[in-house]
Amino acid sequence: MSEEGVKVSKNAVFLMLAEGIRRLFSFVIVIILARYLSVAHFGIFSLAFALVWIFSVFANFGMNPLLTRNIARDHSQAQIMMGDVQILKVVFYAATTLAIYGTCRALSYDALTVHAILIATAGLFFQILEDSYVGMFDAYQRMEFSGVVAVVKTSAVLLVVLVVVNAGGGLLAVVTAYLLANVASLSASVILSRKFIGGLDLSVNRDRMIGLIREAYPFLLIGLVWIIAFRVDMVMLSKLRTEQEVGLYRVSYSLFEVLLVLPALFSRALYPAFSRMLGTGDLDGTRRLFQNAIRIFAIISLPMCAGLYFLGPRFVVLFFGEKYAASGPVLSFFGLFLWLWFVTPAMGWALTAADRLKLVLKCNVASMLVNIGANFALIPLFGFPGAAGATVLSEIVLMVSFLVVVRRDYRLLSVSQIPFKPILATLVMGAFCFLLGSWNLLFVVAASAAVYFLVLLITGTLGKAELDLARKMLGSFKRG
Secondary structure: OOHHHHHHHHHHHHHHHHHHHHHHHHHHHHHHHHHHOOHHHHHHHHHHHHHHHHHHHHHHOOHHHHHHHHHHHOHHHHHHHHHHHHHHHHHHHHHHHHHHHHHHHHOOOOHHHHHHHHHHHHHHHHHHHHHHHHHHHHHOOOHHHHHHHHHHHHHHHHHHHHHHHHHOOOHHHHHHHHHHHHHHHHHHHHHHHHHHOOOOOOOOOHHHHHHHHHHHHHHHHHHHHHHHHHHHHHHHHHHHOOHHHHHHHHHHHHHHHHHOHHHHHHHHHHHHHHHHHHHOOOHHHHHHHHHHHHHHHHHHHHHHHHHHHHHHHHHHHHHHOHHHHHHHHHHHHHHHOOOHHHHHHHHHHHHHHOOOHHHHHHHHHHHHHHHHHHHHHHHHHHOHHHHHHHHHHHHHHHHHHHHHHHHHHHOOOOHHHOOHHHHHHHHHHHHHHHHHOOOOHHHHHHHHHHHHHHHHHHOOOOOHHHHHHHHHHHHHHHHO
16 A cells, blocks of 8 residues: 555544544434424524534635645645634634624524524634644644544533533523534644644734635635535525424434545545645556545445435434434435445545646536525425435536546546445345344344345455455554
8 A cells, every 4th residue: 555545544544433433422412402402493403503504614715625735735834824824714704703693684583593593603713713723634644633623522512412401401502512612622623733833823914815815715615615505405494494394304414424424534534645646746646546445435335325225214213203203214315325425525625636626616516506496496395305305416416527527537437446246235235124124223234234244255345455455554543
């Protein structure tokens, strides 16, 4: 394995451990809150953070991926660039807060919803500053620091939420718990940064900052259209239907998000490696790294698709209770398309690392427009299942757009790389799930996983090359 491959593997393992803990804790928090709050209040909680996440793009102003890319290429920029970015973010945050309040007034939200949104907005201040530190840690390929920050934040949320629930606090107290957790994780980021690179250079240089804004602008546009496509469905659901449907949709998506940890982690670990390789013109190395990643993605994602499709409704009732049973079919639908979220981000980060920002922006705009149009068409007809359909449709558009370019310009993917053997193993596993029907859920999961890996071994999918790759990944983690 190349040096970059070892770094990516090690970083992926670090991120997988930390993000696995974070996602597990986050999932537990969602279960606690969904059961504790009414469906309507859980919907308001979900709406508040969805709206703030959309506006967070303006507060961050595309600085985070720019920070990662530039520092990865030249470590000497770290202190000055971090200082500039943090000063600019404070300015952008002030403007963003006014925009969020204006949006609440324009959409005529009730007082409880407005108060929840404004508390979440206060927490956004600490979040955007923390994001800069995480971007810097990623640039140095020190993902263990990023992992520590993620675990600190989620642990703090879980602790404060448990206190709020035990004290009988309401919706606003729950949202405040997230604000306090953002303060804790930012503090951890600052402590790690001071030990790692020292203090920041907070000198103000007008020309330097204007240059940063110009350079970050394409990242801002890409992030904006992506986050709108990712979160606008909840905002539209709240206006076109009810807060109850927002709560039902959030439950189905929360289980789906737990599994999205894997594509998010591997894609994030690939980005600095892509930036370094493409920055030095190593296209062959980029192809090998990308193709290996896609092969592993197929082996990981396809069985999860089958598991969610057949067992999704049972998981919803198990974790959230019968009041959310209507979310089950939507989770099954999402499961069919989980593999999209593995392939698309990897292609997007490769194109971003290659400085194809205008192209990435155009593809994301097309996806966003499809998402908004499909939500307007499908939500009034089908409610929150229509929002799920719009999400999947927009992701398909984005994947196809990226696929055309990476095949044409970089030859990163070819028809020969279609994962036929993992597809066969997944079909066998799916048939096994179907035949077991309503047997004990834990047994069905364990038995289906065993069948999948048995078919992989029989068909030679998990051959010497794959096993060697796994050993090297574990070895790189131990050496780290």
